[in-house]
Amino acid sequence: MKALFKHGNGRLKTSRITFLVFIVMLVCLSLVYKMGKSADKAIVKIEHVFKAQKKEVRQLAETTEPPVKYPAPEKKAENRHPVKKNENIKVKKDLQPEKKVASTSPSGSTTEKTVRKNQRVKEKVNISPEPAEKKQIKFTMAQDLSTKKKDKTLHLASKDYFEVYKHWQAQGETMDKGKTLVGVRILNLENVYDLFQMKPVAVKEDVPHTDLEDNSRVASASLSEFSSTCFVVTNPWEKWEHALKQAGFSKKNNIAVRYYTYDFVRNSIYARALKAFEWSVEKQNLPDDTDPSTADVLGVVYAVNKNGGGSFGVFVPKQVDFNSNLSVKIDPMACFKGQKDIETLNRAGIL
Amino acid sequence: MDFLRWFLENFGIFFGSVFLFYFFLMIRRLVVLYDYLRDVPKGENETVLEKTGLNSLSFLSSLFQRLEKSSKSQETYSSFVVDAIWAEIDCRISVHFQAISGYVSTLVLIGFAGTIFGSIGAFNEMFQGLASGKNAAVVFAASWDKGLSTALYTSLGAAAIGGVVLTLIGSRFLLTRAKRLEAMVSLKICQILERGAQ
Numbered sequence: 001m002k003a004l005f006k007h008g009n010g011r012l013k014t015s016r017i018t019f020l021v022f023i024v025m026l027v028c029l030s031l032v033y034k035m036g037k038s039a040d041k042a043i044v045k046i047e048h049v050f051k052a053q054k055k056e057v058r059q060l061a062e063t064t065e066p067p068v069k070y071p072a073p074e075k076k077a078e079n080r081h082p083v084k085k086n087e088n089i090k091v092k093k094d095l096q097p098e099k100k101v102a103s104t105s106p107s108g109s110t111t112e113k114t115v116r117k118n119q120r121v122k123e124k125v126n127i128s129p130e131p132a133e134k135k136q137i138k139f140t141m142a143q144d145l146s147t148k149k150k151d152k153t154l155h156l157a158s159k160d161y162f163e164v165y166k167h168w169q170a171q172g173e174t175m176d177k178g179k180t181l182v183g184v185r186i187l188n189l190e191n192v193y194d195l196f197q198m199k200p201v202a203v204k205e206d207v208p209h210t211d212l213e214d215n216s217r218v219a220s221a222s223l224s225e226f227s228s229t230c231f232v233v234t235n236p237w238e239k240w241e242h243a244l245k246q247a248g249f250s251k252k253n254n255i256a257v258r259y260y261t262y263d264f265v266r267n268s269i270y271a272r273a274l275k276a277f278e279w280s281v282e283k284q285n286l287p288d289d290t291d292p293s294t295a296d297v298l299g300v301v302y303a304v305n306k307n308g309g310g311s312f313g314v315f316v317p318k319q320v321d322f323n324s325n326l327s328v329k330i331d332p333m334a335c336f337k338g339q340k341d342i343e344t345l346n347r348a349g350i351l
Numbered sequence: 352m353d354f355l356r357w358f359l360e361n362f363g364i365f366f367g368s369v370f371l372f373y374f375f376l377m378i379r380r381l382v383v384l385y386d387y388l389r390d391v392p393k394g395e396n397e398t399v400l401e402k403t404g405l406n407s408l409s410f411l412s413s414l415f416q417r418l419e420k421s422s423k424s425q426e427t428y429s430s431f432v433v434d435a436i437w438a439e440i441d442c443r444i445s446v447h448f449q450a451i452s453g454y455v456s457t458l459v460l461i462g463f464a465g466t467i468f469g470s471i472g473a474f475n476e477m478f479q480g481l482a483s484g485k486n487a488a489v490v491f492a493a494s495w496d497k498g499l500s501t502a503l504y505t506s507l508g509a510a511a512i513g514g515v516v517l518t519l520i521g522s523r524f525l526l527t528r529a530k531r532l533e534a535m536v537s538l539k540i541c542q543i544l545e546r547g548a549q
Contacts, residue, residue: 010406010409011386011410012386014382014386018375018378018379021378021382022374022375022378030352030353030355033353033354034353034354
């Protein structure tokens with residue numbers, strides 16, 4: 001050690017020591033710098049832990065409850081954000097929730113159940129009787145949805161997780177904001193809305209009233225940070241009965257439930273829905289100027305979890321329904337070719 | 352690495368690099384001074400008279416031998432050797448004090464230049480932003496990135512490093528020991544000349 005830093009005559013090797021001191025000082029300054037930043041990181045990690053625990057409970061609920069539900073999007077009827085006519089989003093209040101039908105359906109063979117489910121899907125998407133070929137498409141889709149229900153969660157290592165997350169978020173950045181929007185329906189939104197940072201709000205007489213996550217009163221001004229587009233639950237008393245009762249509402253009240261969402265999430269969802277619409281137009285050789293408002297996109301949300309905590313949702317369109325009774329099943333790998341989040345879900349065998 | 356990235360981002364690539372380089376040079380001079388002065392007593396109770404044989408004067412041993420030889424033969428030549436000894440001390444010790452003082456002065460000037468340079472960039476960004484109708488927060492953030500951080504951090508860095516180094520130079524660790532070293536050399540010369548006279 002002495003020979004490393006001292007000459008034979010006892011003098012110090014000043015260049016070496018200078019380098020050493022310089023490096024040590026930089027390391028010390030780096031440590032001080034990191035200590036100054038560590039508090040923020042710790043807070044973020046704690047939040048992740050809480051979120052992850054909450055979502056695990058939700059995932060469990062998702063696998064045990066009857067699954068398919070249909071919140072339909074519409075423009076928010078809030079004074080601060082008047083409805084824009086060019087964003088034609090459908091509300092299908094006549095649709096019956098899957099939960100109710102499933103509980104009253106008689107027992108029978110698996111095939112019979114699947115066929116009945118198929119028929120229910122047709123009812124929900126408001127489609128008139130179709131030729132046999134189309135029925136087959138519907139049948140396959142319904143079967144897919146039921147069998148893959150338990151596999152809507154993907155677990156990724158940190159690096160892959162962030163890559164997929166960035167890709168999913170980038171969807172909305174490239175969306176043409178002035179474009180007419182297609183209608184969007186999300187099957188399992190009530191189970192995964194928190195993966196989209198959505199806020200479920202009970203709306204009384206068209207005025208936002210109660211936050212259904214904590215029963216706190218919602219001031220309209222507090223929702224101004226959210227998008228002017230929100231998703232509406234079709235049968236709020238079926239899907240949010242417990243929360244609505246806890247909030248003091250009764251069925252006599254004119255109550256609606258909306259999921260308020262941030263613009264970047266809304267844009268990501270609609271970008272993907274529009275892509276699915278364009279793909280189905282091209283696939284069916286429909287005119288290029290087909291109005292997106294004459295169709296709606298049915299999709300599912302998949303949860304992507306990071307090992308160690310953290311998760312988000314990815315919206316994957318499954319089917320596009322046109323007003324002309326035409327339904328097109330979406331092939332995600334063909335429609336969203338090159339999109340990393342879709343490819344990752346597919347590789348994991350989830351799609 | 353995070354710290355270095357932060358340092359170069361906020362000081363600017365040019366001023367950040369210059370600061371680091373001067374920082375390195377100052378450390379080098381301080382290490383050299385430490386090498387020469389580490390054996391010199393710094394305590395007020397310690398007397399230099401008892402320490403004249405220490406390693407601290409070893410770098411002058413050849414000159415002391417020369418002085419001893421001169422003092423025994425021709426007393427008149429001894430004054431030249433004594434001058435050589437003080438010149439050597441200047442070369443080995445005093446020059447480093449002057450160099451460090453010079454670095455501090457230069458660093459203050461560099462800090463001042465960084466402030467002016469950064470301010471020009473920041474004002475330029477501000478004027479452009481305001482002229483194009485951007486909101487205040489965006490303009491301020493852009494100004495910070497385009498020079499305001501350099502302007503403020505270079506001033507702060509120069510003041511901090513300059514202050515610390517000047518304090519260190521004037522401390523008992525360096526200046527007192529340097530003066531003591533001179534005292535020890537004087538005493539050593541005196542001893543040698545006395546021995547030569549006998």
